[in-house]
Amino acid sequence: MIQPVNDNVFSPALCRAARGYLGWSQDELASRSSVSRSTIRDFEGHRHGLHRSTEAQLRLAFENEGLRFTNNAGFPGLMCCTSNEG
Structure with a gap:
């Protein structure tokens, strides 16, 4: 049986x-x-992972500012999708 590819790219470093x-x-x-700040601190410090709902809240905060988390060919990354044009 083929296991699904884990495309989760939200890591403490990102x-x-x-x-x-x-x-x-x-x-x-x-x-x-x-x-909570303590949850963010512990996640970024590799003390524990995140529940999916907590990860979604963090990602949404970043995405609301125009950031996107990517996974190109197995390489997680971050890109900015906002425009400074006015």
């Missing part, structure tokens, strides 16, 4: 990178995602 790109602290991400 969470930190996304925060860094936006200039957000863990407190700012906690406020924007309604996820």
